Every structure is written in structure tokens, then in C-alpha cells.
Amino acid sequence: MDPSYLTGLLGGLMIGTAAAVLLLINGRIMGASGILGTVVDGSSKGADRREKLAFIAGLIGAPGLVALIFGANPTNLTPNIAVIIIAGLLVGIGTRIANGCTSGHGVCGISRLSLRGIVATMFYLLAGAITVVVFRHLLGVI
Amino acid sequence: MLISAAAGALFGLGLMVSGMTDTARVIGWLDIFGAWDPTLAFVLGGAILPMAGAWAMTRRLAQPALGEAFPPKPGVEIDRNLAAGSVLFGMGWGLAGLCPGPAMASLVWGGTGGLLFLLAMTAGMVATPPLRRLVALN
Numbered sequence: 001m002d003p004s005y006l007t008g009l010l011g012g013l014m015i016g017t018a019a020a021v022l023l024l025i026n027g028r029i030m031g032a033s034g035i036l037g038t039v040v041d042g043s044s045k046g047a048d049r050r051e052k053l054a055f056i057a058g059l060i061g062a063p064g065l066v067a068l069i070f071g072a073n074p075t076n077l078t079p080n081i082a083v084i085i086i087a088g089l090l091v092g093i094g095t096r097i098a099n100g101c102t103s104g105h106g107v108c109g110i111s112r113l114s115l116r117g118i119v120a121t122m123f124y125l126l127a128g129a130i131t132v133v134v135f136r137h138l139l140g141v142i
Numbered sequence: 143m144l145i146s147a148a149a150g151a152l153f154g155l156g157l158m159v160s161g162m163t164d165t166a167r168v169i170g171w172l173d174i175f176g177a178w179d180p181t182l183a184f185v186l187g188g189a190i191l192p193m194a195g196a197w198a199m200t201r202r203l204a205q206p207a208l209g210e211a212f213p214p215k216p217g218v219e220i221d222r223n224l225a226a227g228s229v230l231f232g233m234g235w236g237l238a239g240l241c242p243g244p245a246m247a248s249l250v251w252g253g254t255g256g257l258l259f260l261l262a263m264t265a266g267m268v269a270t271p272p273l274r275r276l277v278a279l280n
Contacts, residue, residue, distance in 0.1 A: 011160020012188020058150025092266020098227025127232025
């Protein structure tokens, strides 16, 4: 078996355990877009805002520290600046309109058999697959 | 706050270990008509397992250990926002191979491109509430 399947499974278990800790101890759903989105648009205030900022600090700081000490696999992000900006805007606007992304709708939603989470995941997976077909295989942009 | 920071740290390390911060792997997962990479199915499956156990536990517990209440039951309404927003998100995810969690987690080693993506994504998030008000007015 490809060793990346094992590291994928291990990383997935870590992601799910993090979400379980946040749910069982703090009673919160671990959704990356909602946590960042409500902090930057100002709708999260007070203690809720401090909790979310602490989460973001851990999310950026822990892997960042590991990367500084041990190095990290490259992100292999496209060098095309226009693609980066358009993709970033689409991800930011789309996840806030849909009220969730891969962690909130995907991990937390599917695991409680939420219809909204399952439908959202089908839509973004399908849109992503079609986008790759068009921009990689037809247009050759990515 | 400590629990939030620890959960964020474990989430970030999990994203790093799983390969979610490698855009080539993510686009490979979405590339079902090309050289399809099934790794992300293991990531999603691995993440859903402990979380499904956690949701089952919430039915037996009165409240979270430190919080006031568990989240309410999810809605069942499939509306235009859920569909249209997810399509826009999927397009961006397919183009760059980054979703919100990995975009934050890889900030330190993601270079200027990663920073630019995070800034554009944040700008999109800030712009969404006024955009929604604008659309609702017309």
C-alpha cells in the first residue's frame, strides 16, 4: 500500500480527534471557515472571539513550529498569481455563503449524518472535480 | 482558551501529516479523470471515525465538560446558499488545492503564494456579509 494512505489515515485521525476534543469539552463545532470568517468579519465578540483566536494561533503555530524545526513538505501551490487570488476569493466567499467548508460540513457534518453537510460536500467535491477537468485537462492553466 | 489552542494545534498537525497542505495531492484527489490520488479518502475516513464516536457520546452526556451546551441539531433545509456557496468553494478548492484549514496551517512554510491565498480568502470572507446584503436588496 502507498505509505501516503497511512499518513493520510493518521493525519485524518488527528483531525477527527481535534474536532472531538472541541465538541466534547467546549461544545463547539470545529469549522475552519466559520472560525476564521466570524473573527475577521467582526461578528464574533468577547470570549467567543478569544476562543477562536486561540484556535487559530494553535492551527498556524503548531505546524509552523514543526516546519521550522523539522521542515515540511512543500505546498506545491501554483505560481500563477491570478489563479491564487481568484481561488482565494472563491474559497472565502463560497465557504461563508455555504456556512461551512471541508472541516465543518465535511468532517463534523458527515460524521453526525447531517443532510446539509452531506449535500454541501457533494456539491464542493463535484465542483472541484469539474474545475480540475476544465482548468487542467481542457485549458491547461493548472 | 487552552483547549481551543490545543485543538487548533492538533488540527493543524493533522492537516500537515495527512497531506492536506500539499496542493498537488489535493488536486490529484479531485482529478478523477486524470491521475486520481485516493489519499484524501483515508484522511476524511480517519477524521470521521473519532468524530462519529464523539457525536454518539454527546447523546449520553448532559453538557460539554467546560461549555454550556452541545450544538443544536443540524438543519435539514437545502437552500440556494448551501448549494451555490459550496459550488463556489469547490471551484476555488479545485483551482488552488487549498481549503480554509490548510491555508492557515501552512502559513509559515507556504511562501508568498500561500500568504496571498490566505489574504484573498480572508478578503472574500470579510466581503461576504455586505455582498449578501447587496444581493438581498435587489
